[in-house]
Amino acid sequence: xxxxxxxxxxxxxxxxxxxxxxxxxxxxxxxxxxxxxxxxxxxxxxxxxxxxxxxxxxxxxxxxxxxxxxxxxxxxxxxxxxxxxxxxxxxxxxxxxxxxxxxxxxxxxxxxxxxxxxxxxxxxxxxxxxxxxxxxxxxxxxxxxxxxxxxxxxxxxxxxxxxxxxxxxxxxxxxxxxxxxxxxxxxxxxxxxxxxxxxxxxxxxxxxxxxxxxxxxxxxxxxxxxxxxxxxxxxxxxxxxxxxxxxxxxxxxxxxxxxxxxxxxxxxxxxxxxxxxxxxxxxxxxxxxxxxxxxxxxxxxx
Amino acid sequence: xxxxxxxxxxxxxxxxxxxxxxxxxxxxxxxxxxxxxxxxxxxxxxxxxxxxxxxxxxxxxxxxxxxxxxxxxxxxxxxxxxxxxxxxxxxxxxxxxxxxxxxxxxxxxxxxxxxxxxxxxxxxxxxxxxxxxxxxxxxxxxxxxxxxxxxxxxxxxxxxxxxxxxxxxxxxxxxxxxxxxxxxxxxxxxxxxxxxxxxxxxxxxxxxxxxxxxxxxxxxxxxxxxxxxxxxxxxxxxxxxxxxxxxxxxxxxxxxxxxxxxxxxxxxxxxxxxxxxxxxxxxxxxxxxxxxxxxxxxxxxxxxxxxxxxxxxxxxxxxxxxxxxxxxxxxxxxxxxxxxxxxxxxxxxxxxx
Numbered sequence: 001x002x003x004x005x006x007x008x009x010x011x012x013x014x015x016x017x018x019x020x021x022x023x024x025x026x027x028x029x030x031x032x033x034x035x036x037x038x039x040x041x042x043x044x045x046x047x048x049x050x051x052x053x054x055x056x057x058x059x060x061x062x063x064x065x066x067x068x069x070x071x072x073x074x075x076x077x078x079x080x081x082x083x084x085x086x087x088x089x090x091x092x093x094x095x096x097x098x099x100x101x102x103x104x105x106x107x108x109x110x111x112x113x114x115x116x117x118x119x120x121x122x123x124x125x126x127x128x129x130x131x132x133x134x135x136x137x138x139x140x141x142x143x144x145x146x147x148x149x150x151x152x153x154x155x156x157x158x159x160x161x162x163x164x165x166x167x168x169x170x171x172x173x174x175x176x177x178x179x180x181x182x183x184x185x186x187x188x189x190x191x192x193x194x195x196x197x198x199x200x201x202x203x204x205x206x207x208x209x210x211x212x213x214x215x216x217x218x219x220x221x222x223x224x225x226x227x228x229x230x231x232x233x234x235x236x237x238x239x240x241x242x243x244x245x246x247x248x249x250x251x252x253x254x255x256x257x258x259x260x261x262x263x264x265x266x267x268x269x270x271x272x273x274x275x276x277x278x279x280x281x282x283x284x285x286x287x288x289x290x291x292x293x294x295x296x297x298x299x300x301x302x
Numbered sequence: 303x304x305x306x307x308x309x310x311x312x313x314x315x316x317x318x319x320x321x322x323x324x325x326x327x328x329x330x331x332x333x334x335x336x337x338x339x340x341x342x343x344x345x346x347x348x349x350x351x352x353x354x355x356x357x358x359x360x361x362x363x364x365x366x367x368x369x370x371x372x373x374x375x376x377x378x379x380x381x382x383x384x385x386x387x388x389x390x391x392x393x394x395x396x397x398x399x400x401x402x403x404x405x406x407x408x409x410x411x412x413x414x415x416x417x418x419x420x421x422x423x424x425x426x427x428x429x430x431x432x433x434x435x436x437x438x439x440x441x442x443x444x445x446x447x448x449x450x451x452x453x454x455x456x457x458x459x460x461x462x463x464x465x466x467x468x469x470x471x472x473x474x475x476x477x478x479x480x481x482x483x484x485x486x487x488x489x490x491x492x493x494x495x496x497x498x499x500x501x502x503x504x505x506x507x508x509x510x511x512x513x514x515x516x517x518x519x520x521x522x523x524x525x526x527x528x529x530x531x532x533x534x535x536x537x538x539x540x541x542x543x544x545x546x547x548x549x550x551x552x553x554x555x556x557x558x559x560x561x562x563x564x565x566x567x568x569x570x571x572x573x574x575x576x577x578x579x580x581x582x583x584x585x586x587x588x589x590x591x592x593x594x595x596x597x598x599x600x601x602x603x604x605x606x607x608x609x610x611x612x613x614x615x616x617x618x619x620x621x622x623x624x625x626x627x628x629x630x631x632x633x634x635x636x637x638x639x640x641x642x643x644x645x646x647x648x649x650x651x652x653x654x655x
Contacts, residue, residue: 051607051628078571090388090574094608097569101615113571217396220388251604254357255393258400275357 005071007062008033010055013178014079018150022125025142026134031071033062036185040065041278047102054186054247054277055179056091063099073110080115086222089252122147161206165238170296171200173234175260176245177223178205187245188282197293202239209233224256231263241270241296248277270295310335311379314372316365317342319523321548323479324445331437333427337377339368342526346371347631353401360600360630361520362394366401373407384415388574389604444479445548447488451475454499456543459536460510463503471498510541511649514587516580517598518606519546521629528598528629529638538646545583546576568612575605581612594623594649601630623649
């Protein structure tokens, strides 16, 4: 039985859980690299381009860990787009090509292209499985089962989030990419920090968008488009503040931040951008969070 | 039509290399009066950095500085090009528009993109599409002329005895390009340039080494950003070649298929910006027997940073000298000069073996 390695960072958080369900449905042994830690970060930082963004550095660390563990296939999907007429961050595009050229003694890399402009996600999954010499019909069954489970879980999470939005406590919207929000190493335990300060953190990716309004500017990045719509869905009174978490040298965030900030300024909702890199210490973060929460408390009690 | 009843628009545009004559001619065709910002200097950069988003790439900061400078000089219309690509350049215009609004500047911003180019142009100028297309073809030729002067410099600078004379001649013809109004002028200037360069005194013993320049378009075209690297290299006795320029940028779609095929062993998907071109051109330079490649990008450029590991892989497998430079508002002349000199020395000693 072949061991498939899933680096648990960056791209993984686009569809957490989906791919491991899919591959275990097909009878592969799935090896995950586990949550990010200092060792993984250090391994990644050593081999990557110094100007890459933090999630990319960490991702290479995850890949290296899996290579050390001796997986037979490394799974690095190439996420082009998850929406029609949109594209993802260009840093996603080349990872599948760069990995084999970076290290010697690499296991084969499975890099299916996921591009909603050309194929549905299910079709891309089948295509990936066919490359592993799986019959298409069997792959199709496994894909639809995994997708159904993934969508069910997503619906559940959104419903839970809806409940959180009804809470009477102070609610802070966390604006970022899933790979920053759910990787507690990257965000230096931001979520638990906020909870311990008595604030309800609301994850942006769990917000359901009822009706998409035309944005002031057309964003071709799929995540940016979603992000602005999701902010629109909650900004009118449902949240008390927003924190935008971005990692150092994230090219997309440097642009999107301007437009997010403008929205918050228009609605007069407190907003704090946080930029994180591999040198961020938890103490520095806590101080700023406390100050921000104090501001919110003051505004709330008025 | 508009121009009859209204005062002429004062149109400005950000600098890009030596292409000022091209853009000012475009502004004239659009029925306006071009306002050219001061040549990029430290003050431009500082003004831009003050208001630009912190982590946006360097060219955007310079662009904003240019625009602010031109607005202070009386411009009332800003023209910015927005590509339909994958990298941040696509949003430059939007970000700049927002910043100018926030600063309370009363200017109209026109955002051109490949899709709306003709429509917008007609809107500003109030002329027919036939007229616009006709003039744009001429302007394309003008850009070609400017590139021709650059290329003459590439050839003559390493070989000329008096390097200053080459600089002087190049400046003269770039200046002359402002006044070229017809195809006849263009032909004459081209011939005159070829003649004058040919009259330069040449050292026949010089066997220049050849270096290709690849990378992000703005950083390799704009001498302020790359600390005039083409001149520095030429003075060191290096014949430079640069494949990416404005006319290449405009006609990029023609080369795309060929380049995709060329880079297929290393890269299977476009990465935005000029990432793919950089890889393709590097491979081309290796095939053509160049002695080295200099790869340049502004700090944090997403496509170029993505493909940098691929370039170093190519360099390793082909045993081919390649240096990658990151440029931003803090890079100084001395830093670039030292590294380039060391690189050239390395190539020379490699060649001797």
